[in-house]
Amino acid sequence: MSSDAIPRQPFDARPLQLLAAIALAAGLLVSSFPTWATLTLSGLAMGLIIFVIASGLTLVFGLMDVLNFGHGVFVALGGFIAATVLGVQGAVGDLSLGASLLAVGLAAGAGMAVAGVVGLAFERMLVRPVYGMHLKQILITMGGMIIGEEMIKMIWGPGMIALPLPQGLRGALPLPGDVVLDKFRALAALVGLTVFAALLLVLNRTKLGVLIRAGVQDREMVECLGYRIRRLFIGVFAAGSALAGLGGAMWSLYQQSVTPQMGAQVNTLIFIVIIIGGLGSTLGCFVGALAVGLLANYMGFLAPKAALFSNIALMVAVLLWRPQGLYPVGGK
Amino acid sequence: MSSLLSLQGVHTHIGAYHILHGVDLEVPAAQLTMLLGRNGAGKTTTLRTIMGLWRASAGRIVFDGREIQAEDTPTLAQAGIAYVPENMGIFGELSVRENLLLAARQARSIEQLDTARLDWLFVLFPALKKFWLYPAGRLSGGQKQMLAIARAMIEPRRLLLIDEPSKGLAPAMVLSLIEALRELKNDRTTVLLVEQNFGVARALGDHVAVMDDGRVVHAGAMTELAQDEALQQRLLGLSLGVHQ
Amino acid sequence: MIKALLSHDLPRNRLLAVLLIATVLGLALTPFLFTSIKALNVAAKILVFIILVASYDLLLGYTGIVSFAHTLFFGIGAYGVAIACSRSEDPGWSAVLLGVVAALALSLVLALLIGLLSLRVKALFFAMITMAVAAAFITLASQLSGLTGGEDGLSFKVPEMLRPSTEYFEDPFLGASIDGRFLTYYLLFAATVVLVLMLLRIVNSPFGRVLQAIRENDFRAEAIGYRTVVYRTLSNVMASQFACLAGALLALWLRYNGPDTSLSMEIMLDILLIVVIGGMGTIYGAVLGAALFMLAQNYLQDLMKLGADAVQGIPVLSQLIAPDRWLLWMGLLFVLAVYHFPFGIVGRLRLKARS
Numbered sequence: 001m002s003s004d005a006i007p008r009q010p011f012d013a014r015p016l017q018l019l020a021a022i023a024l025a026a027g028l029l030v031s032s033f034p035t036w037a038t039l040t041l042s043g044l045a046m047g048l049i050i051f052v053i054a055s056g057l058t059l060v061f062g063l064m065d066v067l068n069f070g071h072g073v074f075v076a077l078g079g080f081i082a083a084t085v086l087g088v089q090g091a092v093g094d095l096s097l098g099a100s101l102l103a104v105g106l107a108a109g110a111g112m113a114v115a116g117v118v119g120l121a122f123e124r125m126l127v128r129p130v131y132g133m134h135l136k137q138i139l140i141t142m143g144g145m146i147i148g149e150e151m152i153k154m155i156w157g158p159g160m161i162a163l164p165l166p167q168g169l170r171g172a173l174p175l176p177g178d179v180v181l182d183k184f185r186a187l188a189a190l191v192g193l194t195v196f197a198a199l200l201l202v203l204n205r206t207k208l209g210v211l212i213r214a215g216v217q218d219r220e221m222v223e224c225l226g227y228r229i230r231r232l233f234i235g236v237f238a239a240g241s242a243l244a245g246l247g248g249a250m251w252s253l254y255q256q257s258v259t260p261q262m263g264a265q266v267n268t269l270i271f272i273v274i275i276i277g278g279l280g281s282t283l284g285c286f287v288g289a290l291a292v293g294l295l296a297n298y299m300g301f302l303a304p305k306a307a308l309f310s311n312i313a314l315m316v317a318v319l320l321w322r323p324q325g326l327y328p329v330g331g332k
Numbered sequence: 333m334s335s336l337l338s339l340q341g342v343h344t345h346i347g348a349y350h351i352l353h354g355v356d357l358e359v360p361a362a363q364l365t366m367l368l369g370r371n372g373a374g375k376t377t378t379l380r381t382i383m384g385l386w387r388a389s390a391g392r393i394v395f396d397g398r399e400i401q402a403e404d405t406p407t408l409a410q411a412g413i414a415y416v417p418e419n420m421g422i423f424g425e426l427s428v429r430e431n432l433l434l435a436a437r438q439a440r441s442i443e444q445l446d447t448a449r450l451d452w453l454f455v456l457f458p459a460l461k462k463f464w465l466y467p468a469g470r471l472s473g474g475q476k477q478m479l480a481i482a483r484a485m486i487e488p489r490r491l492l493l494i495d496e497p498s499k500g501l502a503p504a505m506v507l508s509l510i511e512a513l514r515e516l517k518n519d520r521t522t523v524l525l526v527e528q529n530f531g532v533a534r535a536l537g538d539h540v541a542v543m544d545d546g547r548v549v550h551a552g553a554m555t556e557l558a559q560d561e562a563l564q565q566r567l568l569g570l571s572l573g574v575h576q
Numbered sequence: 577m578i579k580a581l582l583s584h585d586l587p588r589n590r591l592l593a594v595l596l597i598a599t600v601l602g603l604a605l606t607p608f609l610f611t612s613i614k615a616l617n618v619a620a621k622i623l624v625f626i627i628l629v630a631s632y633d634l635l636l637g638y639t640g641i642v643s644f645a646h647t648l649f650f651g652i653g654a655y656g657v658a659i660a661c662s663r664s665e666d667p668g669w670s671a672v673l674l675g676v677v678a679a680l681a682l683s684l685v686l687a688l689l690i691g692l693l694s695l696r697v698k699a700l701f702f703a704m705i706t707m708a709v710a711a712a713f714i715t716l717a718s719q720l721s722g723l724t725g726g727e728d729g730l731s732f733k734v735p736e737m738l739r740p741s742t743e744y745f746e747d748p749f750l751g752a753s754i755d756g757r758f759l760t761y762y763l764l765f766a767a768t769v770v771l772v773l774m775l776l777r778i779v780n781s782p783f784g785r786v787l788q789a790i791r792e793n794d795f796r797a798e799a800i801g802y803r804t805v806v807y808r809t810l811s812n813v814m815a816s817q818f819a820c821l822a823g824a825l826l827a828l829w830l831r832y833n834g835p836d837t838s839l840s841m842e843i844m845l846d847i848l849l850i851v852v853i854g855g856m857g858t859i860y861g862a863v864l865g866a867a868l869f870m871l872a873q874n875y876l877q878d879l880m881k882l883g884a885d886a887v888q889g890i891p892v893l894s895q896l897i898a899p900d901r902w903l904l905w906m907g908l909l910f911v912l913a914v915y916h917f918p919f920g921i922v923g924r925l926r927l928k929a930r931s
Contacts, residue, residue, distance in 0.1 A: 067703075126911065130914075135642060136914055136915075138700070140914045140915065142848065143908075143910040143911035143914060146845060146849075146910065147911065150903050150904035153900070154896075267707075268711040271707060271708060272708050275704055275708075308711065308712050309712055315708065319697075
């Protein structure tokens with residue numbers, strides 16, 4: 001059947017070239033190779049965590065035209081739950097690698113689960129009443145963020161909580177040369193890559209994925225084919241929130257602390273990422289997140305004062321090149 | 333000859349506009365009913381109202397003995413009604429294969445598609461086989477139309493609602509279209525077809541309803557209309573084609 | 577005559593009119609009615625926020641644009657005055673004027689840029705981008721410590737006329753001490769009155785009506801022949817100028833400015849809360865809303881403390897009524913407002929008038 005079929009589109013690799021360009025440019029500016037390699041690996045790890053956080057947001061927008069300005073709430077929740085779980089587990093100081101992995105796994109899993117459940121409530125109470133009304137969506141989801149942040153303060157207190165890494169995950173991986181990659185960052189990178197692979201698999205190889213991609217283009221027709229798009233949306237929203245929770249747990253361990261404001265802080269960053277990537281595109285989100293992660297690390301080393309600017313400059317540059325983002329999603 | 337679908341006094345409002353002013357329509361089972369009329373007569377609105385995309389503000393719609401005017405679109409689709417809109421509703425970023433997979437509700441994956449049925453479709457619409465993995469948005473207008481019809485045929489359906497399929501199609505394509513619809517008729521599928529092309533109408537229609545100003549102003553056998561030039565003139569404003 | 581002053585945009589509801597008059601009178605007579613410094617500070621803040629939120633209402637309520645960059649202009653105005661005045665030990669009015677004019681100019685340029693940006697992108701995009709830009713500016717202000725005093729901000733002296741130490745009369749008059757502070761307060765009050773009346777004039781003019789048409793249906797407005805781009809940009813620019821002035825006034829009052837005082841996201845959220853709860857698209861909503869909000873922010877907590885003491889020991893309840901939780905209640909009120917009464921308190925009251 002497929003032998004005499006015309007193959008699909010050639011893959012648009014230009015955005016990936018952008019990533020390579022950033023890395024290369026940094027390479028020229030950073031004199032020593034080990035430093036550059038360390039920064040690059042760090043940047044990729046950070047980018048992958050950001051991807052996990054932002055992936056849910058972009059998918060939800062692509063599917064239902066809903067932009068959740070309160071997405072950061074799930075990130076914060078994931079972080080705080082992880083902190084509580086790890087705290088509960090008592091002495092994380094003396095755990096071996098295996099036990100550490102288990103501990104982190106439990107913490108992240110709990111963060112994911114709670115975030116997903118809260119996501120369901122969020123969708124039901126805040127998002128559903130304002131489908132299709134963009135202005136109200138922005139306002140109400142921001143309201144949700146305010147409420148969420150306050151509730152976190154209520155439960156965990158207003159201050160920062162330290163979140164030390166379990167012993168088995170501290171320190172760096174042995175790498176050739178003077179290149180440094182923290183064990184935890186490697187783990188985070190692995191988790192990020194797994195999420196990416198899983199998302200791509202679901203979106204491209206399963207019927208559910210076909211359904212989601214079709215819904216992104218033409219909701220009405222999907223209903224005419226007999227599918228309840230509302231249910232699909234609820235599922236995707238919950239999944240997106242869960243992913244944000246997972247990302248939040250990872251992010252907190254990366255920073256080794258949680259604060260009630262972390263949701264709002266990370267919000268700006270993920271918006272930049274999904275604008276760069278193209279609202280609704282998972283691949284775009286991936287590339288955008290990596291770009292932002294790399295840039296943050298390079299700039300942090302080369303010119304710390306200009307770090308946040310570099311992200312915005314990147315966003316503006318990308319929008320001038322492709323006004324809809326790196327991988328625009330058609331159909332709207 | 334009983335009606336599979338029956339509209340009784342259906343009114344539809346879109347915002348402030350009153351489009352359907354009491355539509356009465358009978359669609360006999362296992363037959364092809366043509367819905368004719370000028371532009372703006374309300375034909376598309378009627379189809380969309382049946383499909384639940386627009387809610388009827390008054391009246392009843394009965395499908396297979398069940399009142400459906402208050403049901404939502406997915407329920408109607410699951411009850412066996414397939415809708416092929418005027419803009420075809422093709423998912424451009426998905427491949428032809430994925431478009432058909434989505435339409436085949438019983439199939440959980442590509443492998444589960446009914447190969448016998450697919451082969452039948454490939455005979456009718458060779459382009460589908462040729463462009464199987466191609467993004468559907470890259471197909472020509474005619475090929476997209478074929479895909480849209482194929483989607484409605486990938487599984488047996490009770491009722492097909494098709495909106496102006498021959499619009500913009502090259503004559504050769506129109507012949508393929510007629511062929512496909514004839515196969516559907518042979519399969520004893522009930523079809524409600526909106527068409528401007530009287531040639532297609534005459535070739536396929538068993539039953540005809542003519543709309544004007546949001547109402548059905550004439551209903552009867554196709555043969556009757558095809559032979560009565562004066563009636564054609566009165567209803568459609570022009571005399572169409574050669575008589576039977 | 578009052579009608580003309582209010583540009584024929586009357587409260588249209590008795591309760592609303594009463595509340596507004598009470599607010600205006602209260603603010604006008606604060607130095608005489610309330611002797612505590614806190615009260616005067618709260619009143620000054622209310623005045624500043626009235627201008628700030630009313631200008632945002634022009635953008636959001638009348639033009640339908642959601643922008644998170646409003647605090648940008650607020651901050652620029654405040655920093656303009658702060659930087660100009662901190663340059664010398666004895667700044668005169670020329671310094672203040674210079675600062676304000678420079679700030680207005682910078683705001684104009686930025687607002688134009690942002691207005692032009694809104695051409696290429698859709699509303700959601702625009703909102704997100706303004707959020708990012710605002711965040712960048714906070715960082716900028718913190719980093720350029722040479723100019724802005726960084727995280728610590730700038731403390732400065734104001735022109736002699738406005739200094740608290742400058743006494744005009746030895747003895748207090750009707751309970752208020754007539755000093756530079758007193759003068760500054762009435763400067764703020766006068767400015768607020770003038771600027772609000774100006775905004776009323778703008779939104780009730782043909783220009784304002786076109787803005788509302790664009791808000792309702794920009795497609796149709798464009799079809800009728802209005803260059804929506806131009807109107808949106810103008811609205812953006814105007815709103816920015818008013819916000820800038822509000823910032824300048826705030827700086828004059830506080831004699832200090834820092835990133836948290838005028839640029840923070842919290843302030844942006846406060847603006848949103850006020851404009852929605854007070855009433856979008858009304859201007860009066862900003863007046864009432866700002867008053868209510870500031871009073872709540874500063875005095876509700878005391879009330880809540882009383883309540884908290886009363887329910888102390890009861891697990892969940894005590895947590896919910898704790899004075900720190902006032903923002904939670906504001907947030908809930910906000911969500912309810914967006915959902916149930918989108919035209920806020922003012923809108924609700926006006927609806928009553930009609931029925």
